[in-house]
Amino acid sequence: MKKTIVNLLAAAAIGLGASLAVAGPGPEDLTKQLTEQVIAAVEADAEIRAGDTEKAIRLVEERVLPHFNFEHMTALAVGRDWRGASAEQRQALTAQFRTLLVRTYSNALTQYDNQTIVFKPFRGRPDDRDAQVRTEIRQPGAQAIQMDFSLEMVGEDWKVYDVVVAGVSLVTNYRASFAQQIRQSGVDGLIESLKAKNNELVVEKS
Amino acid sequence: MTGRLSVPIMVAALAVGGCASTPDNPDDPLEGYNRAMFAFNDRLDKAVLKPTAQVYDKFTPLPLRAGIGNFFGNIGDVWIGVNNVMQGKAGDGLSDFARVLINSTVGILGIFDIASEFGLERHDEDFGQTLGSWGVGEGPYFMLPVLGPRTLRDAGATAIDMTVDNAWYGGRLATETGASILKLVNTRANLLAADKVLDEGALDRYVYVREAYLQRRRYEVYDGRPPRNPEDDYWSSDSGETGPNEVGDGAPAAEQVDRLVVGIDDAGR
Numbered sequence: 489m490k491k492t493i494v495n496l497l498a499a500a501a502i503g504l505g506a507s508l509a510v511a512g513p514g515p516e517d518l519t520k521q522l523t524e525q526v527i528a529a530v531e532a533d534a535e536i537r538a539g540d541t542e543k544a545i546r547l548v549e550e551r552v553l554p555h556f557n558f559e560h561m562t563a564l565a566v567g568r569d570w571r572g573a574s575a576e577q578r579q580a581l582t583a584q585f586r587t588l589l590v591r592t593y594s595n596a597l598t599q600y601d602n603q604t605i606v607f608k609p610f611r612g613r614p615d616d617r618d619a620q621v622r623t624e625i626r627q628p629g630a631q632a633i634q635m636d637f638s639l640e641m642v643g644e645d646w647k648v649y650d651v652v653v654a655g656v657s658l659v660t661n662y663r664a665s666f667a668q669q670i671r672q673s674g675v676d677g678l679i680e681s682l683k684a685k686n687n688e689l690v691v692e693k694s
Numbered sequence: 695m696t697g698r699l700s701v702p703i704m705v706a707a708l709a710v711g712g713c714a715s716t717p718d719n720p721d722d723p724l725e726g727y728n729r730a731m732f733a734f735n736d737r738l739d740k741a742v743l744k745p746t747a748q749v750y751d752k753f754t755p756l757p758l759r760a761g762i763g764n765f766f767g768n769i770g771d772v773w774i775g776v777n778n779v780m781q782g783k784a785g786d787g788l789s790d791f792a793r794v795l796i797n798s799t800v801g802i803l804g805i806f807d808i809a810s811e812f813g814l815e816r817h818d819e820d821f822g823q824t825l826g827s828w829g830v831g832e833g834p835y836f837m838l839p840v841l842g843p844r845t846l847r848d849a850g851a852t853a854i855d856m857t858v859d860n861a862w863y864g865g866r867l868a869t870e871t872g873a874s875i876l877k878l879v880n881t882r883a884n885l886l887a888a889d890k891v892l893d894e895g896a897l898d899r900y901v902y903v904r905e906a907y908l909q910r911r912r913y914e915v916y917d918g919r920p921p922r923n924p925e926d927d928y929w930s931s932d933s934g935e936t937g938p939n940e941v942g943d944g945a946p947a948a949e950q951v952d953r954l955v956v957g958i959d960d961a962g963r
Binding site for chain 2: 560591592599655656657662
């Protein structure tokens with residue numbers, strides 16, 4: 489009897505080890521690693537905390553971006569018009585939207601001030617290919633802010649395709665203004681205005 | 695700006711907004727009026743509210759700010775509890791009332807949020823959410839003077855929220871006004887960091903704020919689990935055609951898409 493249990497445990501451990509070896513970290517672990525790494529990096533970097541946006545952008549590009557699926561994010565932001573866009577247009581949209589998001593939200597890192605991220609109980613199943621990780625940003629002296637990540641399986645890896653802060657998706661919040669722009673001047677018009685916006689941000693910075 | 699004032703202002707504004715031209719967005723038939731009021735609020739913010747909040751932010755030490763936030767939070771918890779009960783969430787409501795009991799006593803008149811340390815979380819409820827949970831529709835997006843974005847439903851509910859809030863000050867106008875101003879400045883100070891995101895991230899600030907407000911309210915009404923928007927699914931439906939990424943059927947089957955669907959299909963003019 490005792491032996492059977494030991495064997496079972498051993499088998500389970502091997503099985504667990506094997507499954508860990510094949511797949512990358514699950515959605516919850518990936519999000520934890522990401523947020524912990526970024527917070528540790530910002531805490532260790534006085535320049536970022538003093539407002540060095542370029543450095544914050546580099547941090548995001550190195551550590552965060554590889555785990556995001558920007559094409560899906562752009563498709564979400566564009567909505568129905570994504571279907572009518574050509575492959576080149578999709579590529580251009582994705583590149584510009586990515587620049588805009590990275591610039592805008594890397595800035596948020598420079599405002600880091602001792603917030604902590606608390607993970608809520610994860611409710612995914614092991615065979616899911618789409619998952620939500622719910623967290624809460626706690627900060628001294630102000631109400632906690634909800635932050636939810638949506639992730640999907642791409643190949644063998646989990647990728648983030650949406651971040652919802654305080655109920656507002658950083659991605660789909662653009663849909664109405666994108667649709668308005670496309671109605672006025674087409675997909676190319678939207679690409680142009682995103683380019684203009686990004687250039688404007690770069691000029692301001694330098 | 696008390697609750698008593700908001701209703702007539704709202705009605706007057708509605709009359710003005712009634713003559714707005716063709717709407718671009720089905721959620722926002724009053725866009726003409728709303729944009730004008732948004733610009734007015736923006737100017738007011740730049741001239742008065744934001745500078746005040748910046749001074750407050752700079753000179754109010756964190757413990758004092760936390761105390762101020764907690765004090766108003768404690769008063770608010772009573773009404774939050776009532777709203778939870780009205781929405782049929784008796785457990786959450788009881789937890790809110792327990793919070794008030796603990797924070798008003800051990801937390802010294804609500805200045806310290808001891809209840810959160812005990813694991814009784816603060817909830818986010820108001821009368822607009824209660825109406826939403828009862829099935830009352832949002833109505834058009836509607837910009838209030840000073841107070842900012844609402845929907846018509848939430849503008850009416852705000853009047854009730856504020857009246858209840860002011861009841862705590864025993865009808866003393868000076869106290870009511872003082873408390874309202876302090877709360878407004880405290881709230882604005884907490885939003886200072888968001889200004890940069892809005893300035894840098896938005897293609898059209900008005901649209902960005904509107905969409906954020908509407909999304910947030912839907913999230914709140916559904917307690918963090920709003921129904922899926924059908925327009926979220928364009929990725930999965932054509933990922934096989936031209937997308938370089940082989941994404942399988944990642945999108946879950948469209949769940950209940952009741953209210954959000956309305957209007958989305960006729961978004962074009």
